[in-house]
Structure formats: C-alpha cells, structure tokens
Amino acid sequence: MNPHELTAAQQLEALQAKEISSRELTEHYLARIERHAALGAFVTVNENALDEAAKADERLAAGDREPLLGLPLGIKDLAATAGIRTTFGSAAMAEFVPSEDSWTVGLLRRAGAVVLGKTNASEFGATCYTENDVTPAPAVTPYAPARYSSGSSGGAATAVAAGLLPVAHASDGAGSIRTPAATCHLVGMKPSRGLVSPAPATSFLSASTEGPIARTVRDAALLLDVMASPAPGDLYGWRPGGPFSTALHLDRPLRIALWTDTGTEEHADPQAELVVRRTADVLTRLGHEVCEIPLPARYDEPVSRAILTWFAYQVGAVVRMMVPPERTHLLRPYSRHLLDVNETLSANDVVTAQALLARYASTFLSEVDDYDAVLTPTTNGAPVPIGHYDGDEADLMLKWSCHTPWANLAGVPAISLPSHVDCEGLPHGVHLVGRHRGDAELLALAAQLESAALWNELHPPSWHH
Template sequence: MVRQAAAIRSRELSPVELTAHYLERIDRIDGTLGAYLTVTPERALDDAKRAERLVLDGGELPPLLGVSVPVKDLTPVAGIRFTSGSAAFADRVADSGTPLTDLLRAAGTVLLGKTNTPEFGLPAYTEGRVGPPARTPYDLTRGAGGSSGGAAVAVAAGLASAAHGSDGGGSIRIPASCCGVVGLKPSQGVVVAGPGRDVSDLVSDGPIARTVRDAAALLDVMAVPDPGRRSFLDWCDHEPVRLRIARWAAPDVPGVHVDPQVLEAYEKASALLAGLGHDIIDIPQPLAPGDRQAFDPVWAVLAALPPVPPERESELMPLTRWLRERGRAVTGLDYAGSLGALRAVGRKLADAVAPYDAVLTPTLAQLPAPLGALRDDSDPAADFAAQLAFTPFTAPFNIAGLPAISLPLHHTPAGLPIGTMLAAPHRADGPLLALAAQAEAAGPPARFPPLTHLFPGNAP
C-alpha cells in the first residue's frame, strides 16, 4: 500500500487502473473467497477519478491517495448498504458515516466496498446468512476467522491494498493469523471512536495489511489527529535494541489445548527475537482461571445493544439470539459490577507486563479452523466455548486496552499460516510497530497464497 501510494504520487501508477484491477479480481474470485458483502464499483471508480484529478492538478496530496481500503460492514458509510453481517438488516442503507470513514476519505483512499463480517461482529468466525462464509485463501476448506474475516481475506488474496477492521476480543488479530497477514489492534483511545460504542471500551478499530509498514501508514490516518505525535510509519524505521520481552504460551482458560505447530511457531519467533539481541523472559500467565468471567456478561450486553425490530429477531443467528437473551438479563447493577471486575483484570494484566518493553504469545491456540467447526447452531453455549478455546490469547489485551499485533512469521509444512502476537504497554503503539517491523524484516520471506485454484486457465 505504501509503495502504491508513492507510485501514484509520482504518476507511475494510475489510481483508476489500480482500482479497475482490484474490481476485476473481486468480480472473478470473490464469490469463492467471501471477502465482500457489498462491492461498490461506481463509488470506487469515482474515488479513483477524483484521486487522478488531484495528482494531475499537483500541489499537496493526501497520504494514501488512490489506494483501496474497504470498510468492515460493522461501520456505516453514507449511502452504502450496511448489514452489520445480519440478515435482519440485509437491505439497510446507511444515512451517514462516522468520523473514521471521514478520515479515510480525507486521506484519499478508494472505497471498493464493505467487507464480510459475522452478525454484529460477535463470533471468531465469519459465517452468516448475508453472504458466503469467508475462507482463508490458503485452504478453502478452512475459515478466515472473525470478525474482520472479510477484511483479512481481501488483503491476503489481493482484493484490496489494505483494509479497515475492528477488534473487541481479537477480531482483527484472529483473521490476520488465519489469513497470513498483519493485523493491529491499537491501544484503546488511539483511533477515532465511532458512534454507538459501548462504555466497556473493548472495541478498537485498526488496520489489516500485508506488511507492518502498510499497517502503520493506515493507522496514521485512522488515529485521533495529534500534530505532536511521531508518525507510526516513522517508527518502522526505528531499530529497537536490547528490549526485554516477556512471553507465555499457557492459556488462562482451563482445559485449552495449544496445537504443537502453534507452539513450534512461538518458539521460532522467540529465537528470532533473541537473535536480534532482545532478552526473552518467561513469565507466568498473568491471569488466573476465572479472571475473565466478567467478560461474558459484558459481551452479552454488547450483543443486546443493536436495536432489532421484534418481528425480525427470528432472522438472527442462534448464537446472537442466545447472547442477546443473556444480555437482556443483565441488570444495571450487574453490568456496573462486571465492568468494574473487567477493569480490575485489565489492570492486573497491564501491571504484569509493565516491567517489560513487549510481550510475545501465540495469536491463536489452533490452526485455522475448518468451516463450520466452531459454529454450532444447535448449541450456542458450545459454540461460544469452542471460540474461546480457539482464541484464548487475544481478548485479555482488549480488556487491558493494550496494543497488540499479529504477524505472519511462520507457516505449517502444509502451508497454513500461523500468527505470532506481540503486545506492548498502553500507548506504546509506536515502539510496538518498530519491533514488529524489525521482526518482519529478519523473519522468513513473506508468503502469500498463489490462488491458482481460483483462476482456471489464467494466472493470478
């Protein structure tokens, strides 16, 4: 994305031709991959033509002029279909956008469409009733993760330059791991908050990209404007030396099994960072079993917040209906108590990592899950438990409000991507990106799916 933006600014690349390229790829292969719920070719070409006029006119240009950044379909864009991943809102069109989408437009980005997300962004998989399931392009029998599954697929499969995502319990990092791309959940408060955010402050918008530099450049335009802050992209050129990096790979959730191939990737990442001169320090899992129990009622209230017409409640997914019922049963006093308990857990995690410059864990406990393996429409409680066993490492960093990034440093012998998660103290997003860029540069060469199976008779 950064290279595309530079080529557009120097007139080596036409934003109209670049946009047409992406639209053609989407039309050709996305029916199989499930990256988009809504494609907006007219809007995209209008944005691209506007970008081309600005380049020809000369003068100061927006930082990401002409590059494509689709928006996850939990965030409204004025005049564009806005489903929130739910069949109950399959035909809704947004009346207005958000401060975040205004910033993306001001940065010169091209809107190709709205990316696939599960209903209200609740599950860790992207399977619903509005569109096809989002599949990792590395293995079409496996899911892309969620809830920013469509965004990660779009980036991995070359259907966008980079993408917007949102993360309330791992929803950027989970699909980034499944799709072999970079996914960053910023510190709480770094990115402009959208309307209707719950007071839990669990959710942060953030970038999904092919490289750390691209993620940093997108974060620069998504972040709350702050003229005194060093550019996140500039941090990627800062070489960190001798950091103290804490690590753990034991989940705080009892009975959760971590796949041996995930543990192998974790050890390789540790060795990589040690080889760069950093001190890798094993510490106990900071959270005790039961610490995160307060997360469940808060998440249930989040599920209950979207107003759904009573006559359309039956169109909701079984998991959504189950969570909404639980959320409605939470009293105000219960919710206040859960928020207090949740924030105490967040402080516990933040205090445990405060003595260190960064933290290393696996992103997920398992490899990308086969389609339907986590979802259980007949037993939503089992569905929820399966998701927790799949993603035990991600949500604590939402609870603590800390920045965390998933890097695609390793793959299985069969070619499946395995994400490695790095995290840092609150508001240390810049130093985290510096470390991530260093690890990326020192790690194995980037690998992306060839997609030859999606192009019969044609090269991708």
C-alpha cells in the same frame, strides 16, 4: 508485475509518480473481487468506486498529496459508510444504507482512499469466525478455502491475502483484527485505547477499536497514521507524537515476557508453541531479553461468565438500538442466544462484570509491568474448518482465540505478525503486546522482526490468478 503485487506504500508512490492511475488500480481490484467471490471477502461492492477513482486521478493530476489519495480500500461491514450498504453482518440489516460515515471512515475518505466496498464481518462482530446470512459463503482463508479466516474481520483479511485489496480497515473487540491476520499470513494491528476513535459510539469500558490489516508493517503504519485522529470529545482520545510510518526503528533492546499457557482447559497447540519459540529465538539474536513467565490470570468460571455477560450486553444494546422487533427473527442463533442472555441481565450484573474484567486486565498489567512487550501465539492452533463451531460456541471460540482478549480489556496495543506456514499449508501468527500508548515502539519491534525475516511473504494460490 501485476498491480496487486505492489505493497500499499509502493502503490501510493506509483500514483504520485503518475506511473499508474487510480482508475487502473480500481479496475484491477474490482475484476479480482468478482473473480474470487467464492472466498467470501466482500458483502457489497461500491458501484461508485470507478467514479471515486476518476476524481482521485483529477486531484493527483492537480498535485494533491493527501496521504491515501487514489489508493483502493475496503471498509469492514461494521462501520457506517454514507451511500454504501452497511449490514453489520446481519440479515436483519440487509438493506440499510447509512446517510453518514463513521468518524474513522470519514478520515479515510478525506485522506483520498477509494472505497471499493464493504468487507465481510460476523453478525454485529459477535464471533471469531465470519459466517452470516447476508453473504452466500463464509469468509475463508485463501490458503485453505475449507477453513475460516476467523472474524469478525474475516473478510478484510481474506481480501488482503488474496490480492483483492492492498490494505484493509478492520476492527477488534477481543482479537478480531489479530486472529484473522494470523489465519491469512498478514500483519494486523490493534491500537491502544483512544488512538482511533469509536465515534459516534462511546463507552466507559471501551474494549473495541479500529485498526489496519496489511501485508507489511509499513503498510499497516500508513493506514494507522490516517486513522489516529480522535474525534472531539473522545473520552480516551490521544494523539501520537508523529507518524508511525516514519518511526519504524528501535533504538534500544527490549525486555520481553512470553507464555504459551492458554488459560483454559485446552493445552497449547504444538504449532502455537513453535510460533513462540522460533520468534523468541529471533528476538534473542536481535539483542532483546526474552523471559518466560507464568500466565498472569486464567479464564476461570467467574471470568468466563463475565465475558459472556459483557458480550451479551454489548450485542443486546446494539440490536435493541438498530433492529426493529419485527426483524429480530432474522438474527443468527448465536446472536439470539446473546440477546436472550441480555434479557436476563440487571444493571448490577453488567457493572459487576465490568469490574471483574477490569480486575482481570489489571492483573496482566501488574505482572508485565517490568517488561516492554509480551510475546504469545495469536491463536491456539491453525485456522479451523468450516462448521467447527457446532456446539458450545462461546467455549470453542475462547479455546482457540484465548490469547487476544486481555489486550482489549487492558487497552494496550497488540499486533499479530506472520510466523510460518506449516507442512499442511496453514498459516500461523505470533502475537506481540506493548505498553499503553507504546504503539510506535510496538510497530518498530514488528518492523525489526520483518526485516530479520521472521516470515517469508508466501502467497496463496488465488494470488496468482
């Protein structure tokens, strides 16, 4: 068996048992990263990865038992990594090397992870596809390399699906963990607001959070266990009652709402309908009550405008803080569009948009208050071809990724699980949303579906080479 065929949990067990060394694992993955560079998974490979692995082996030999000790890991290129180039997916930041780790990266490093490099991301995380002017090729799904692996965590999902990483760090502002997981037949978890700290950033309306992309629910839980340690002073910070990885068991049946309505002018894709129906059947057989309900709120014109305002404000704030004016010409067209929109916004525009989006999110929470979870497709259809977003990008992205943003705005946990691979060989994902701070229960439900064989672990061709 090749090392990448082991799950992250199995690799950690093998490291502790001295059945494999961190250096052996790191060499294996570095060779695979080089061999499959055309998939667009990585922006930067850490030139010190083998040294980090050697130090991890010394600590393992001394009996150290840090939770991720010796495990190879990729960090999304939107998170600062001390001493490793961090471009934020932008040619305007192509040579930036941070002097400090972000809070979460620091947690992962202190837990013993060996950082192999930075996984590909869209420019400042602004799009649901991963194509930028830093890497020569977009991040693609290994199942169909002419199609995007979504974004903005496209590189992370590509890497795990192709066997270039056992598990990956990612982040999610409107679906950026879950839609890439869906395109790559993986598990992607967006935690509740405050469980994983955004430090050093902070905001009164914090829609984005970091989380794991993995092959199994247990692997996702293992990584989340380390990430779930909020920074001091975090406005929304909270700690779970115990490790998620040891609580993957449901002790009661749940009441689950479902819908497939996109909330846009786009009809539900037939494969998206299939995702929900087959998952609902499995849930019912497991003893849960599944009820179809109307979509609580739609993407009407005010909501769509508020989403554009909020994204323009966020991207504009980051660009103004990080990109020198003389380098803004290096931004991609969509980023420049958001920057132009940002220039027209008043403080009142931003506050009004926040209030409208808060009301939109609260409508969902009110309508699903009697349910323990919500079931929808992750995406409205299969992974899209390279070049699909030629035209009104905001409209095209929303029509495809319409099911995920409300969970970010509401601050509730959400997870994408593999559903099936269709007759064209394209993966599809199912989306489950839990109650606020109900992350443990949501992961346990996901583990139950995994055990009930909701999906088979089907690997893409690159996995075997």
